[in-house]
Amino acid sequence: MNAQRAQEKASLLYPYGVDEHDHKNPKLDDGTSKKLSLAVPFTFYSKKYQTLYVNNNGVISFDTPVKQYTPDPFPLADGRPFVTPYWGDVNNVLGGDIFYRESTDPTLLARITDDINQYFSKIPYTATWAFVATWDDVAYYGSTSNKGNTFQAVLTTDTKTSFIILNYWDIQWTTGVASDGDPETGLGGTPAHAGFNSGDETNFYNIPGSQTEAIINITKTSNVNVPGRWVFQVDDFKVTGVPPKVAVSNNCFL
Template sequence: MKSLPLLLLVVTSCVGQKGPGIDSVLYPYGPSVQDKITRKLDDGTSGEIPISVTFTFFGKKHKSLFVNNNGVISFGVPVSKYTPDAFPLSDGSPFVAPYWGDVNNQIAGSVYYRQSTEPTLLQRITQDIKKYFPNLHYKATWSFVATWDKVAYFGSRSKKTNTFQAVLTTDEKRAFIILNYGNIEWTTGTASGGDPRTGLGGIPAQAGFNSGDKTHYFNIPGSRTPDIVKIRQTSNVNTPGRWVFQVDQFSAPGGCVYEANFVRYNDTFWKDSTCENKCLCKTNGEVECTEEWCPGALVCQPTTWHFSCQISMGSCF
């Protein structure tokens, strides 16, 4: 059971139309664009939201969704769990996790959402998708925008907050998700082992997708590690703070997906702790592995989810 924090720090914020600056990758959100808002409730949810189109997620069609305060958009069931599990999830829950962690918007921040066919928004989304998928000739006809604006973490004794956004869009044939990141300052609530004064440590936030079939899932680099606090500096489309995916049939521009992890085009890695098989992400999106050992004095070392050949700490040159 989660205990209440000893000290609540209230952080006020202004929201609405976002211009150039710190949160420039975000699409407009807040009261000025008629967003709805979830209840100020630890581990809360929007309740089930009927949507006006069919959204296809990993081959399955959905007509409703939930916006959950803990950084998740889910299909079928709400998500109140505050400590992120590794993907794939054993319970088969299908959801999008822009930043799954222990949000407490009773302390600070708001969770906004709306579904929209507003022409200016759809035009902007269409232009962005065309930039990232130039051969698809996509024209958005519907969108859903959920934004976690300056939200605090459970047990916070600091003024640290996070701002991030998930955008779902479809033309009722193809479906895409855009994940946008503003300022990210914390990774973990205290009930997940985090430090109340830093919001770091413990089991950090997860970002990515879980299809619900225990087979198809994706982890944004850094998920459930301390590096997730740097997610705003990362991207698969050369726009820091933005990740974009086709999700009716999964595709990630800018690289390859290997065992649910992202590898940039032309990057190499070793598959396992033997460092006997070196793999290359080819520009056609395929991963090619060939037998190749670490050269010379280099030794096999773990690097997040894969392995690399590095200089031994005990070596002298």
């Protein structure tokens, strides 16, 4: 990676990996982290959660792990509340790592605070806690290629207001073979899904392009004018930065 690309990556993704003392998920197809207890409650769609799972297949779930590899349309009928930066059939046995950490590091919190204040200037906010999960160059199930995806989800709160930041650095595939994807291209079949499911069977949010071939372009889209970044207030969920040509109903893109 040349110096310019490295700088662009560092400006989009918050620091992660071994140097940040991140934990790492096991090398296991459809695997998950252990049940993680949070130091502070995180409010998501008006409910407070104090445990979560980082699931290999691109999902951060509250209360219960998610091993499902082919995404379903939102809202889910089974009431699972979760955030999905990129719900698809990851296989980290074939390549890549899933990192995560809980943090109160002042440098990280200051950077997150500056970003949130830039995007949500009317909401007073100073981050006091963050959870950073990063899927680093992860392969897809059944892959016969070297394609990998790198994306990140950041949960942050000041104990009252909660935000989620989704960062997409490099998306090279959309679909695993078990979801009818092509083993050489990682395309076709049922593509990945990005968004939120509240768990109440009513409120949900789909990032444009979800479960279509267009999701591979998520590195170029944004609701905060930063290509590859989507940011949402999620304690009392609000759609932010809706493109004018897209209709909105039930907190979702149509």
